[in-house]
Amino acid sequence: MPLDPVAQECVQEVMEVLELSWRGKAGHGRPDAESQAKVEAFTKENATTPRHLVFSKNLMLGSGWIAMGMSSGQSEDEAIEETVTDIREYVETDCASADE
Numbered sequence: 241m242p243l244d245p246v247a248q249e250c251v252q253e254v255m256e257v258l259e260l261s262w263r264g265k266a267g268h269g270r271p272d273a274e275s276q277a278k279v280e281a282f283t284k285e286n287a288t289t290p291r292h293l294v295f296s297k298n299l300m301l302g303s304g305w306i307a308m309g310m311s312s313g314q315s316e317d318e319a320i321e322e323t324v325t326d327i328r329e330y331v332e333t334d335c336a337s338a339d340e
Contacts (some may be wrong), residue, residue, distance in 0.1 A: 243336055250335035254295050255328060257282045261299055262306060262320050290338030294331060302327045 243251065260275040286292040302323045309319030 243332060247332070247335045250291055250294065250338065251328070251332050253282065254291060254298065254331050254335065255324070257295060258299055258302060258327070258331070259324050262302060262323070294334040294338055297334065298327055298331055301330065
């Protein structure tokens with residue numbers, strides 16, 4: 241079932257800040273200032289919205305997946321890439337529900 245435009249925007253925005261958050265926490269050190277600013281702006285703008293719940297829930301879930309991937313021998317980049325791909329379905333479902 242295709243997502244409506246509001247849910248699509250939610251997915252796009254949440255996926256972007258999730259990936260920026262994980263890459264920033266990765267062994268590459270802190271995220272660059274622009275990435276950090278995007279994550280902080282998203283958090284501030286959406287603090288009381290369903291989008292922030294979608295972000296927070298999937299940030300924790302994905303962080304666990306990344307840790308499990310790395311403990312089973314994946315590189316950090318591989319674990320992040322796989323998580324970004326796999327978690328999209330969850331984010332889509334959450335955004336569609338949050339949008340109702």
